[in-house]
Amino acid sequence: MIDFQGVSKAYDGVLAIDRLDLHIAKGELVVLIGPSGSGKSTALKLINRMLDHDSGRILFEGREIYSFDVRDLRRRMGYAIQSVGLFPHWTVERNIATVPHLLGWPAARIADRVTELLTLFHLEPALYRQRYPHQLSGGQQQRIGVARALAADPAVLLMDEPFGALDPVTRAALQLELKRIHQSFGKTIVLVTHDIDEALLLADKIVLLDQGRVVQIGTPLALLAQPASEFVPDFFGRADLGIKLLSLKPVAALVRPGPAAPGSPSVINSATLREAVASLAAHCVAVLNVVDAHNTVLGSLHAADVFAPERHG
Amino acid sequence: MPQQPVLALCSALCLWAALALPLVRVAPNRLLSGQPVYLADLLPHGGWLTLALLPVLTMLALVAWPWLRARSRQPPPLRQAVDPPPWLTPLLLLTMSLTLAGLLWLAGGHASLIAQTESRLARTSLGAGFWSLLALIWLMCQDALSHSQRSDAWRAALLALVAAPSMVMIWLGCGDDLSIMKEYANRSDAFWQALLRHLQIVSVATLPSVLLGLPLAWGCSRSGALQRLLFPLLNIIQTIPSIALFGLFMAPLAWAATRYPALAQAGISGVGMAPAVLALLLYSLLPIVRSALAGLQQVPAAATTAARAMGLSGWQIFYQIEVPLALPVLLPGLRTAVVQTIGLAAVTALVGAGGLGALMFDGLFSAANELVLLGVLPIVLLAMLADALFKGLTALAGHGTASAAANGAVR
Numbered sequence: 001m002i003d004f005q006g007v008s009k010a011y012d013g014v015l016a017i018d019r020l021d022l023h024i025a026k027g028e029l030v031v032l033i034g035p036s037g038s039g040k041s042t043a044l045k046l047i048n049r050m051l052d053h054d055s056g057r058i059l060f061e062g063r064e065i066y067s068f069d070v071r072d073l074r075r076r077m078g079y080a081i082q083s084v085g086l087f088p089h090w091t092v093e094r095n096i097a098t099v100p101h102l103l104g105w106p107a108a109r110i111a112d113r114v115t116e117l118l119t120l121f122h123l124e125p126a127l128y129r130q131r132y133p134h135q136l137s138g139g140q141q142q143r144i145g146v147a148r149a150l151a152a153d154p155a156v157l158l159m160d161e162p163f164g165a166l167d168p169v170t171r172a173a174l175q176l177e178l179k180r181i182h183q184s185f186g187k188t189i190v191l192v193t194h195d196i197d198e199a200l201l202l203a204d205k206i207v208l209l210d211q212g213r214v215v216q217i218g219t220p221l222a223l224l225a226q227p228a229s230e231f232v233p234d235f236f237g238r239a240d241l242g243i244k245l246l247s248l249k250p251v252a253a254l255v256r257p258g259p260a261a262p263g264s265p266s267v268i269n270s271a272t273l274r275e276a277v278a279s280l281a282a283h284c285v286a287v288l289n290v291v292d293a294h295n296t297v298l299g300s301l302h303a304a305d306v307f308a309p310e311r312h313g
Numbered sequence: 314m315p316q317q318p319v320l321a322l323c324s325a326l327c328l329w330a331a332l333a334l335p336l337v338r339v340a341p342n343r344l345l346s347g348q349p350v351y352l353a354d355l356l357p358h359g360g361w362l363t364l365a366l367l368p369v370l371t372m373l374a375l376v377a378w379p380w381l382r383a384r385s386r387q388p389p390p391l392r393q394a395v396d397p398p399p400w401l402t403p404l405l406l407l408t409m410s411l412t413l414a415g416l417l418w419l420a421g422g423h424a425s426l427i428a429q430t431e432s433r434l435a436r437t438s439l440g441a442g443f444w445s446l447l448a449l450i451w452l453m454c455q456d457a458l459s460h461s462q463r464s465d466a467w468r469a470a471l472l473a474l475v476a477a478p479s480m481v482m483i484w485l486g487c488g489d490d491l492s493i494m495k496e497y498a499n500r501s502d503a504f505w506q507a508l509l510r511h512l513q514i515v516s517v518a519t520l521p522s523v524l525l526g527l528p529l530a531w532g533c534s535r536s537g538a539l540q541r542l543l544f545p546l547l548n549i550i551q552t553i554p555s556i557a558l559f560g561l562f563m564a565p566l567a568w569a570a571t572r573y574p575a576l577a578q579a580g581i582s583g584v585g586m587a588p589a590v591l592a593l594l595l596y597s598l599l600p601i602v603r604s605a606l607a608g609l610q611q612v613p614a615a616a617t618t619a620a621r622a623m624g625l626s627g628w629q630i631f632y633q634i635e636v637p638l639a640l641p642v643l644l645p646g647l648r649t650a651v652v653q654t655i656g657l658a659a660v661t662a663l664v665g666a667g668g669l670g671a672l673m674f675d676g677l678f679s680a681a682n683e684l685v686l687l688g689v690l691p692i693v694l695l696a697m698l699a700d701a702l703f704k705g706l707t708a709l710a711g712h713g714t715a716s717a718a719a720n721g722a723v724r
Contacts, residue, residue: 048622071624074622075623079619081618081622083618086619088638099623099624102623149623
């Protein structure tokens with residue numbers, strides 16, 4: 001879908017991106033992460049030509065991005081930013097319809113699409129479509145921002161720290177919504193963040209950058225379990241590496257089928273092992289009952305299994 | 314200490330103007346200044362005097378009302394503000410409206426009497442008393458409305474309503490025998506032509522100024538160098554006296570018209586519209602560019618970034634995002650420019666551009682005061698109308714945007 005081939009970009013002679021090679025496959029959710037000044041945001045902006053690179057090539061759907069008309073290229077890529085950037089003089093509906101409007105969709109199709117997107121983000125269409133951005137909370141604004149980016153069903157969604165300005169509760173809710181949308185539509189998403197937990201939660205593939213260079217590309221598990229250099233555990237935090245690894249696996253993976261253990265607290269099977277361990281510690285028990293979304297008991301989770309050495313294999 | 318200081322002072326001044334200043338002046342012809350006729354002279358007998366002074370006494374009573382009420386309480390509150398009663402503003406506006414109509418009726422009636430009884434050349438003109446009372450009434454209405462929480466457009470509508478009975482009376486011919494209306498009757502064709510010409514000068518100067526000012530402001534918002542170059546230049550232009558600026562353009566335009574006959578055929582010459590419009594255009598450029606730049610600068614950067622990233626072209630970003638968001642700041646600047654141009658357009662009569670200024674100068678040079686007024690009054694009215702119009706537009710433009718929300722929060 002997107003290929004960086006030896007791409008470099010300098011600001012005033014200082015390299016922000018240094019010979020970056022990166023392949024982003026269709027349907028992948030790729031997270032670019034790294035410390036400040038690592039070039040993660042710059043790399044994202046090169047994709048839709050908000051910035052121009054100095055050397056190398058970037059391919060979009062197999063074609064060099066400079067062979068597209070720049071506006072056409074941008075209309076095929078959704079873009080969501082931390083400051084949202086909703087147009088304050090337009091209603092929610094008109095904001096979401098920005099790109100479909102530019103593409104000349106008929107009014108009825110635009111209206112249907114707005115309804116569909118508002119419903120997708122759990123915002124009652126009748127209630128919200130005629131509102132103005134200043135009448136929305138921060139979380140609602142960012143939902144509209146992402147809905148606007150998705151409006152014309154773009155091939156790629158580019159997100160630059162989209163949840164960075166939100167409070168922790170709203171951020172967690174939106175992260176889950178994004179994960180759900182990615183899983184149900186299989187959209188290719190490139191997301192920039194400096195939030196390690198966000199990266200571990202969302203990414204199919206993490207690209208860890210430092211000073212404009214790739215340190216490691218891999219799954220969250222690979223980055224935690226097989227770091228390519230000392231920088232990787234330094235960045236992800238050595239002290240709670242074990243806890244972070246637990247957050248990558250669901251409870252479902254370690255369930256022992258069987259009847260409910262009387263008196264044990266329960267945990268939902270879609271929770272991560274990290275949450276399960278927190279519950280074990282909080283209740284001072286060694287066994288949890290595992291239930292599904294309908295509260296049916298599926299079996300039990302034993303602390304011994306969580307800490308068994310073969311789990312990391 | 315009265316609770317309504319403006320109202321109290323104006324009421325007292327009204328009393329003085331009604332008694333001590335002539336309501337009208339009667340002269341044997343249009344060039345002489347005439348004998349003063351006072352309000353008291355126009356009322357048949359003394360009993361009517363009380364009636365005429367009733368509005369003023371009402372005002373004084375209204376002023377005294379909170380004070381009396383405060384006095385009647387035990388113990389009296391110390392310097393505590395007493396809210397004006399809710400009926401004060403409507404009652405005041407109604408009284409003012411009827412007083413104005415009454416004064417006009419008295420003056421117009423006397424003019425008709427003079428026209429029937431004395432020579433055809435005799436003139437009855439409105440005197441210092443009338444104009445002072447008009448100004449005081451206008452002040453009192455403004456003051457009363459300034460206490461209300463309503464929008465600018467609502468206030469303008471109420472002011473128009475106050476003037477409505479007098480306007481209807483003029484339309485019905487009540488003031489036809491007043492000198493100023495005779496001047497109008499003698500030159501009604503010239504008057505309407507001058508008015509149209511005035512509007513033409515204003516629009517021909519303002520429209521290009523907007524069309525030029527917006528791109529210049531856009532350029533300044535992108536380039537600090539242009540801003541540093543342009544603003545000193547515009548500021549210097551603003552300091553040149555208008556007559557000097559007209560003069561500066563006369564010679565080059567006259568030269569251009571002789572050098573390029575096509576220009577002369579297009580109606581461009583050293584005198585007339587061309588130098589006038591050019592000078593007015595340059596004058597209005599400063600308020601327009603300054604407010605447009607301020608407007609563009611307060612457009613959230615995130616909005617323009619998002620617009621660019623979604624594939625809007627530079628032009629689409631400008632007219633769909635930047636201009637609408639700049640309007641609440643841009644329009645007050647445009648208001649200043651238009652009001653200023655309406656006033657300055659009067660001076661353009663000196664370089665032969667015509668307009669209401671031509672009537673005014675005709676009157677000045679022939680010492681016919683009423684003719685001066687016939688030119689000046691519409692200019693004042695036009696300026697007030699333009700002011701109200703742009704205030705309404707500004708309120709509309711701010712509606713539904715973040716700035717409206719911010720204003721709402723402040724209130």
